[in-house]
Amino acid sequence: MTTRHFQIDWDTYEAAKAHIQQQFDTHSWWPTEEPEKAKQEYRIMNTNPAQLAYWCEKWLNGAQWRQLEIEVRKRLRSG
Numbered sequence: 001m002t003t004r005h006f007q008i009d010w011d012t013y014e015a016a017k018a019h020i021q022q023q024f025d026t027h028s029w030w031p032t033e034e035p036e037k038a039k040q041e042y043r044i045m046n047t048n049p050a051q052l053a054y055w056c057e058k059w060l061n062g063a064q065w066r067q068l069e070i071e072v073r074k075r076l077r078s079g
Contacts, residue, residue, distance in 0.1 A: 006069045008053040015075035016056075017046055019068055031059045 008016050023030040024039060031038050038059045045051040060068065 006065075006072070008049045008056065010049055012072050012076070013049045013052060015072040016052060016068060018075060019071040020046075020052075020056075031064055032061065033059070 006012070020042065024042070029035055038055075041059070042055055045055040056065065056068065
């Protein structure tokens with residue numbers, strides 16, 4: 001859907017996965033386009049940072065990317 005706003009690498013990978021899973025758990029409509037298909041692909045593509053970044057590029061819009069970045073940075077700061 002959009003280009004990366006920040007790098008998903010091994011340092012941000014677990015925090016990004018945690019945020020995405022939290023969104024799935026709390027919002028049935030997330031991401032906004034074809035959420036069930038997105039969830040199915042996520043189960044396959046969350047095994048490493050490159051695949052997760054590709055999944056995010058495909059499924060997240062600009063606002064969702066920004067929220068992901070904010071939440072990842074918060075998680076990393078809180079340790």
